[in-house]
Amino acid sequence: MALPQTELRPMGKPILRKEDPRLIRGKGRFVDDILLPNMLHLCILRSPYAHARIRRIDTSKAEAAPGVKLVLTGEDLAKMNLAWMPTLAGDVQMVLATDKVLFQYQEVAAVVAETRAQAEDAIQLIEVDYEPLPVVVDPFKALEPDAPILREDKEKKSNHIWHWEAGDREETDAIFREAPVVVKQNVRFQRVHPSPLEPCGCVADYNPATGKLVVYVTSQAPHVHRTAIALTTGFPEHMIQVISPDVGGGFGNKVPLYPGYVVAIVASLKLGVPVKWIETRTENIASTHFARDYHMTAEIAATEDGKMLALRVKTIADHGAFDATANPTKYPAGLYSIVTGSYDFKAAFVEVDGVHTNKPPGGVAYRCSFRVTEASYLIERVVDVLARRLKMDPAELRLRNFIRKEQFPYRSPTGWVYDSGDYEKTFKLALERIGYEELRKEQKEKWARGEFMGIGISTFTEIVGAGPAHSFDILGIKMFDSAEIRVHPTGKVIARLGVRHQGQGHETTFAQIIAEELGLSVDDVVVEEGDTDTAPYGLGTYASRSTPTAGAAAALCARRIRDKARKIAAHLLEVNEDDVVWDGAAFSVKGLPGRSVTMKDVAFAAYTNVPDGIEPGLEASYYYNPPNLTFPYGAYIAVVDIDKGTGAVKVRRFFAVDDCGNVINPMIVEGQVHGGLTEGFAIAFMQDIPYDADGNCLAPNWMDYLVPTAWDTPRWETDRTVTPSPHHPLGAKGVGESPNVGSPAAFVNAVLDALSPLGVEHIDMPIYPWKVWKILREHGITE
Amino acid sequence: MKIQVKVNGTLYEADVEPRTLLAYFLREELKLTGTHIGCDTTTCGACTVLLDGKAVKSCTVLAVQANGREVMTVEGLEKDGQLHPLQVAFWEEHALHCGYCTPGMLMASYALLQENPMPTEEEIRFGLSGNVCRCTGYMNIVKAVQSAARRLSGASGEAVGEVATSGTAAD
Numbered sequence: 001m002a003l004p005q006t007e008l009r010p011m012g013k014p015i016l017r018k019e020d021p022r023l024i025r026g027k028g029r030f031v032d033d034i035l036l037p038n039m040l041h042l043c044i045l046r047s048p049y050a051h052a053r054i055r056r057i058d059t060s061k062a063e064a065a066p067g068v069k070l071v072l073t074g075e076d077l078a079k080m081n082l083a084w085m086p087t088l089a090g091d092v093q094m095v096l097a098t099d100k101v102l103f104q105y106q107e108v109a110a111v112v113a114e115t116r117a118q119a120e121d122a123i124q125l126i127e128v129d130y131e132p133l134p135v136v137v138d139p140f141k142a143l144e145p146d147a148p149i150l151r152e153d154k155e156k157k158s159n160h161i162w163h164w165e166a167g168d169r170e171e172t173d174a175i176f177r178e179a180p181v182v183v184k185q186n187v188r189f190q191r192v193h194p195s196p197l198e199p200c201g202c203v204a205d206y207n208p209a210t211g212k213l214v215v216y217v218t219s220q221a222p223h224v225h226r227t228a229i230a231l232t233t234g235f236p237e238h239m240i241q242v243i244s245p246d247v248g249g250g251f252g253n254k255v256p257l258y259p260g261y262v263v264a265i266v267a268s269l270k271l272g273v274p275v276k277w278i279e280t281r282t283e284n285i286a287s288t289h290f291a292r293d294y295h296m297t298a299e300i301a302a303t304e305d306g307k308m309l310a311l312r313v314k315t316i317a318d319h320g321a322f323d324a325t326a327n328p329t330k331y332p333a334g335l336y337s338i339v340t341g342s343y344d345f346k347a348a349f350v351e352v353d354g355v356h357t358n359k360p361p362g363g364v365a366y367r368c369s370f371r372v373t374e375a376s377y378l379i380e381r382v383v384d385v386l387a388r389r390l391k392m393d394p395a396e397l398r399l400r401n402f403i404r405k406e407q408f409p410y411r412s413p414t415g416w417v418y419d420s421g422d423y424e425k426t427f428k429l430a431l432e433r434i435g436y437e438e439l440r441k442e443q444k445e446k447w448a449r450g451e452f453m454g455i456g457i458s459t460f461t462e463i464v465g466a467g468p469a470h471s472f473d474i475l476g477i478k479m480f481d482s483a484e485i486r487v488h489p490t491g492k493v494i495a496r497l498g499v500r501h502q503g504q505g506h507e508t509t510f511a512q513i514i515a516e517e518l519g520l521s522v523d524d525v526v527v528e529e530g531d532t533d534t535a536p537y538g539l540g541t542y543a544s545r546s547t548p549t550a551g552a553a554a555a556l557c558a559r560r561i562r563d564k565a566r567k568i569a570a571h572l573l574e575v576n577e578d579d580v581v582w583d584g585a586a587f588s589v590k591g592l593p594g595r596s597v598t599m600k601d602v603a604f605a606a607y608t609n610v611p612d613g614i615e616p617g618l619e620a621s622y623y624y625n626p627p628n629l630t631f632p633y634g635a636y637i638a639v640v641d642i643d644k645g646t647g648a649v650k651v652r653r654f655f656a657v658d659d660c661g662n663v664i665n666p667m668i669v670e671g672q673v674h675g676g677l678t679e680g681f682a683i684a685f686m687q688d689i690p691y692d693a694d695g696n697c698l699a700p701n702w703m704d705y706l707v708p709t710a711w712d713t714p715r716w717e718t719d720r721t722v723t724p725s726p727h728h729p730l731g732a733k734g735v736g737e738s739p740n741v742g743s744p745a746a747f748v749n750a751v752l753d754a755l756s757p758l759g760v761e762h763i764d765m766p767i768y769p770w771k772v773w774k775i776l777r778e779h780g781i782t783e
Numbered sequence: 784m785k786i787q788v789k790v791n792g793t794l795y796e797a798d799v800e801p802r803t804l805l806a807y808f809l810r811e812e813l814k815l816t817g818t819h820i821g822c823d824t825t826t827c828g829a830c831t832v833l834l835d836g837k838a839v840k841s842c843t844v845l846a847v848q849a850n851g852r853e854v855m856t857v858e859g860l861e862k863d864g865q866l867h868p869l870q871v872a873f874w875e876e877h878a879l880h881c882g883y884c885t886p887g888m889l890m891a892s893y894a895l896l897q898e899n900p901m902p903t904e905e906e907i908r909f910g911l912s913g914n915v916c917r918c919t920g921y922m923n924i925v926k927a928v929q930s931a932a933r934r935l936s937g938a939s940g941e942a943v944g945e946v947a948t949s950g951t952a953a954d
Contacts, residue, residue: 026817503881
C-alpha cells in the first residue's frame with residue numbers, strides 16, 4: 001500500500017515521506033540486518049585502563065576457543081602498517097593499541113569467530129599485562145609543565161595540540177581598555193555524546209575472486225570513507241565499494257572512520273570472507289566520537305546603555321587522546337568564530353587551544369555544525385550576563401544589538417559574511433507568540449510570592465553548508481556536493497546524490513526539488529544515496545550541509561536537464577527554441593499556451609525522436625561548489641518553573657521560531673526541529689560524560705548517560721519566518737542542527753532568570769535537580 | 784535446547800543455546816530484522832515485541848523463555864497487504880525519521896492501545912516511556928498514536944478518516 005502523491009509543484013508542501021513504507025514494516029536495511037554467506041563476527045577487546053603501558057598480550061587461549069578464526073592485535077596490524085590511521089584533524093589514531101593505551105575502552109585486540117557469542121566469549125580469554133601510568137583527565141592540568149606526556153609518538157613533547165585564533169586582538173583589546181562596562185563569564189560546555197539509536201558497525205566483504213572490497217557501513221560520508229579506506233589501507237579506490245544502507249540516526253557520530261571498521265576490513269582481507277562488526281551501546285558511548293567539551297571564557301565590552309562593542313573569547317578544548325575531530329582541514333576549532341552571533345560587534349577576538357587528555361577522541365558531533373553549538377551557547381549565555389549587569393531586559397538588550405536586516409550581506413568581525421536575516425522580525429514573532437510581556441508580569445507576581453519562574457531567550461545565528469572550495473576541504477577534498485539525474489524514456493527519474501541521510505528525509509525532499517524543477521510528481525522520482533559505486537562523489541551529510549550543497553546541486557542539475565529538454569521541446573513543437581516557454585509543468589509556444597508538450601513527452605522524444613545535433617538521452621550531473629555558507633537563524637524562548645522542594649526544573653513552554661529561508665517540506669523541517677530541541681533539552685538538563693581521577697568513564701551506557709523519553713520531553717511549539725538565502729539556487733538554508741545549536745542557551749538562561757532574585761550568576765550544564773536544590777538550600781530556601 | 788515458538792502466526796522449531804536472547808533469535812535465526820537493538824541495558828525498547836500479547840523488550844528475554852508461546856513482531860502488523868492503522872498513522876503524522884526505533888515504538892503502541900484504546904497524551908507519553916527515540920522528539924509519535932486510536936475505535940472506515948483528518952488539522 002502506498003499513499004499516492006501525484007500532485008505537481010511539490011516544493012514547500014508537506015509531502016509524506018517516501019522512505020516510510022519500508023521502515024514502518026520492519027523492512028529497512030540497516031547494517032546489522034545484512035547477512036552474507038560465510039559471514040563471520042568480530043568483537044573487540046577494550047582497555048580497562050585510561051593510561052597504561054602494555055607489557056604483553058597473550059592470545060593463545062582465545063585462538064583455541066570454539067569457532068575462532070582469527071585473533072588480531074596491534075602488533076599484527078603494525079606489520080601491515082595499520083596499527084595507526086590518519087584522522088580528519090591531521091593527527092593519527094591507534095587502530096589497535098601496540099605499546100600503550102590512552103583511554104579507557106580503547107581498542108586493544110580483536111577476535112573473529114563464527115558467531116557473535118563465540119567472539120564475545122573469546123575476547124574474555126585474551127590476557128593483557130598492563131602497567132598503569134599516571135592519568136590526565138583535566139585539560140588545564142594537562143597543560144601544566146609537569147603533566148605526564150600522553151602522546152609519546154608525537155614530536156612535540158606536550159599535551160598541547162594546537163593554538164588557533166580569529167579576529168583582531170589589538171583592536172579588541174583597545175575597545176576593552178576604554179569600555180565603560182565589561183562582563184566576564186566562565187562557561188563549560190560539558191562532554192556529551194550524540195548516541196544515535198543504532199550504534200556504529202560494518203560488514204567488510206573482501207572477495208578474493210574478484211579482488212573487490214565491499215564495505216557496508218554506518219556512514220554519513222560514504223565517499224569520504226571510501227577514499228579514507230583507500231588511503232589508510234593502500235587498497236585501490238576503484239576496487240572499494242562503500243555502501244551506507246539505511247542508517248539509524250547519525251547526529252555526527254557516523255562521520256569518522258573508526259578502528260572497528262579498519263579491523264573488520266583487515267580481517268576480511270586476511271580471511272577472504274565477510275566480517276561483521278557491530279558495537280554495543282557501551283562501546284558507542286565510551287569510544288566513538290563525543291561532542292563539545294569546551295571550557296570557555298567570554299568577555300563583552302559594552303556601553304552603559306547596552307551597546308555591545310567587542311567580544312573576547314578564550315577557550316580550552318579537550319580533544320581526548322587523539323585529535324580525530326571531524327573538521328574542515330583549515331578549521332581546527334570548526335566554525336567557532338561565529339561566536340559573535342546575531343550581534344553587530346565592532347571587534348572580536350577568539351582563541352582556542354586544543355589539549356590531549358586520557359579520553360576517547362571526537363569533539364565535533366551531535367548537531368554542532370562544526371562547534372557552532374559551543375559558540376551559540378556561549379554568546380547567548382554571556383549576553384544574558386550583560387543584561388543582568390546592566391539591569392536590562394534580555395530581550396531589549398538583544399533588540400538593541402541585532403545586525404539589522406539592511407546590513408546583510410554582513411561581514412562579521414571574525415570574517416564570516418552572513419547571507420541574509422531579519423532578526424528583529426523573527427524575534428518579535430517569538431515574543432508575541434509566547435506572550436512575553438504577560439509572562440514577565442506573571443513572573444513578577446511569582447517572584448513576589450517566593451516562587452521561581454524563569455524566561456530564557458536564545459536568538460542565535462547558525463552557519464551551515466560547508467563549504468566554498470577556497471577554504472573548505474576534508475582530507476584535501478573540497479567540500480562540494482553533487483547530484484546526478486537520469487530521466488527514463490517514460491518520464492520516470494532516478495536521481496543520486498553525494499550526501500547520505502540518516503533519517504532527514506532526503507529521499508522525499510530531494511525528490512520534491514527535482515520533481516518541481518522538471519514538472520513531474522514526487523512519485524516519478526526515486527532518490528538514492530550511499531552507494532559509492534553508483535552515486536556521484538560527495539562529501540556526505542553532516543553540519544546541516546545537505547540542502548545548501550546537494551540541494552543546490554539537485555536544482556541546478558535538473559535545470560541542466562530542462563535546458564536540454566527545451567531544445568527537444570522546440571523540435572517537437574516545430575518552433576525556435578527562443579519561442580518555447582516553461583510554465584513549471586510543460587513547454588509551450590510563446591503566446592500559444594494550448595500548444596505544449598510535457599516533460600514526459602520530451603523524455604520519450606529524447607530516446608525516440610532526437611533532433612539532429614543533440615545527444616540522445618536526458619540526464620545530467622552537477623557538482624556544486626557553494627559560493628558561501630548559509631546562515632539560518634532562530635529565536636527561541638523557554639519558560640520554566642522550579643520546584644523549590646526538589647530543585648527540579650519543569651519546562652512549561654518552549655517556543656521556537658526558525659528561519660531557514662525557503663522551505664522544501666514544512667513537515668520534515670518541523671520534525672527536525674522537534675528532534676533537535678529534544679537533544680538540546682537533554683544536553684541542558686540530563687547529559688554529561690564525566691571521568692573520575694583514574695580516567696574511568698562514569699557514564700558509558702544509557703543507565704548513566706541519559707536519553708529523554710516521551711515522558712521527560714516537553715511539548716514543542718514552533719513557527720517560522722522566511723528570509724531566503726540570496727546565493728542558494730532555491731533560496732533554501734540548512735536547518736537540521738539549528739534546534740540543538742539554539743536551544744541549550746534558552747533553557748539555561750531560563751533557569752538563571754528564574755533564580756535571578758537569588759543573584760545566581762551561572763550554572764554549568766547539565767542542570768541536574770541536585771545542582772538547583774543545592775543553590776536553593778545555600779540561599780536558605782528549604783521548602 | 785529445542786524450542787517451539789509461534790511468531791506472527793507461524794510455528795517455528797529451533798535448536799538454540801539457552802543464553803540466546805530473543806532479540807537475536809528473531810533477527811538472526813528467523814531473519815526478522817525489523818526488531819532492532821539500540822542498547823545493552825534494557826533502556827531503549829527498540830527490540831520491543833509482543834510475547835503472548837504483552838510488550839516485552841526482547842533483548843531481556845531468553846529465546847528459551849519464549850518456548851511454547853506466541854510472539855508478534857513489526858513484520859506481523861500488516862495483514863493481507865493492509866497496513867495496520869498504527870503504521871498508517873506513523874506515516875501520516877511523520878512519526879519516524881531514521882526508522883530505527885519505529886518497529887519497537889509500533890509494538891509498544893500496539894500493546895498500549897490494547898490496554899487503553901483511547902489514551903490521553905499523558906497516558907501515551909507514559910505508556911511509551913520504555914521506548915527511546917533520538918530523532919522525532921516524540922510529539923509526532925504522540926499524534927500518531929492518538930490518530931490510530933481514533934481510527935481503531937471508529938465504527939466505519941470513512942467516518943474515522945474524517946475524524947483523523949480534522950484531529951491532525953487542529954494541532
